[in-house]
Amino acid sequence: MAYEYENDVVAELTSLGMEYNSNAHYEMADEVKEVYAKAKAFDEILNVDYIVTPDDYAHEVTKIVNKYKEDK
Structure with a gap:
């Protein structure tokens, strides 16, 4: 999956919210x-x-899932 638009999409939605x-x-x-x-x-x-x-x-899968839950 390409993540190149992640920040743009979030920024646009936040801007529209404001x-x-x-x-x-x-x-x-x-x-x-x-x-x-x-x-x-x-x-x-x-x-x-x-x-x-x-x-x-x-154990590895649990570590990965927890890492991304914390970042959220």
């Missing part, structure tokens, strides 16, 4: 951030070596 004094635009900006965070986590999870033991795999 221009129209609209909470809906701010909420959409938050949702876009969440979608990008989930996509980044998913892309990173796809790169985890799944041949390791199930416990190691689960």
Whole structure:
């Protein structure tokens, strides 16, 4: 997935929120951030070596998910 438009989309929605004094635009900006965070986590999870033991795999996936939850 390409992330080149992430900041532009969030900035535009935030700008519209300020221009129209609209909470809906701010909420959409938050949702876009969440979608990008989930996509980044998913892309990173796809790169985890799944041949390791199930416990190691689960630990790596949990670390990735927690990292992106904190960034949100």
